[in-house]
Amino acid sequence: MNLTEYVRKVSREDFGKEFRHEAHWNHRLKTTGGRFFPKDGHLDFNPRYYEADQDLFRKIVRHELCHYHLYFEKKGYRHKDRDFKELLHAVDGVRYAPPLALPNAVSYLYRCQQCGQVYPRKRRVNTAKYRCGKCHGLLIEGSKRNQSLG
Numbered sequence: 001m002n003l004t005e006y007v008r009k010v011s012r013e014d015f016g017k018e019f020r021h022e023a024h025w026n027h028r029l030k031t032t033g034g035r036f037f038p039k040d041g042h043l044d045f046n047p048r049y050y051e052a053d054q055d056l057f058r059k060i061v062r063h064e065l066c067h068y069h070l071y072f073e074k075k076g077y078r079h080k081d082r083d084f085k086e087l088l089h090a091v092d093g094v095r096y097a098p099p100l101a102l103p104n105a106v107s108y109l110y111r112c113q114q115c116g117q118v119y120p121r122k123r124r125v126n127t128a129k130y131r132c133g134k135c136h137g138l139l140i141e142g143s144k145r146n147q148s149l150g
Contacts, residue, residue, distance in 0.1 A: 007043060010061045014091050017069055033060035033097030036067035038077075043068065048100050062093035109142035118142075 004023045011019035021041035029035070029046035036043055043064045050057040066087045070077035076084055079095075088095065110119040110127070114137030119125070127139045 003045065007061055007065070010058060011065050011069075014062055015065060015069055019065065019068065021068075031097075031099060033057075033094070034064040036064050036071070036077075038071050041068065041072070046097075049097060052100055056094065056098070059092065059094040060097055062091045063088060063095075063097075066091065066093055110139045111142055112137040113140055114138070 003025060004019075007023040008019045011017055021043070023043045023045060025047045026035070026044035027047060029044065029048075032046060033049050034043060034045045045057075045060065045064070049060055066084055067077045070081075070083055070087060076082060078084060107120045107122055108124055110121065110125055111117070112119075112132035112135060115132060115135045117132055117134050119132075119139065125139065125141075127141060130139060131137060132139060
C-alpha cells in the first residue's frame with residue numbers, strides 16, 4: 001500500500017481538502033499511532049496499528065490530518081485547542097491511540113510458597129531480596145511464558 005496515496009484519499013473523502021505533503025511509515029514508534037511535523041508538514045505512522053486494525057488506523061490518520069489541516073489554516077492544531085477537538089469530533093477521529101501489546105514479551109512467573117499469590121513480571125526478581133506483598137512469604141520462580149497479545 002502506498003501510504004501517501006492512502007492519506008490523500010482519506011483527506012479528500014473525510015475533510016474535502018488536499019494533503020500536499022508526504023506520509024511515511026516509522027517502525028521506531030512504539031506507543032504512538034502517528035505524528036505530525038509542522039516544520040515540513042510530513043506525517044509519520046506506526047505500521048503496527050495498520051496491521052492490527054485498519055478501521056482504527058483510518059481514525060489515527062484522521063487525527064493526524066486534523067493537526068495538518070488546522071496548522072496550515074492557522075487555527076489551533078494542538079490537542080488542547082477547541083478547533084482541534086471540534087474537527088476531530090466532526091470527522092470521527094480517535095483522541096488517543098489505544099496501547100498495543102508488544103509481541104513476544106517474555107514474562108516471569110513468581111508464586112508465593114505460603115499463600116499461592118502469582119506475580120507475573122517482565123523482568124527477573126531477586127527472590128532472596130523480595131517477598132510476597134500479601135503475606136511476606138518466600139517467592140519461588142515459575143516457568144517463563146510468552147505473551148503474544150499484539
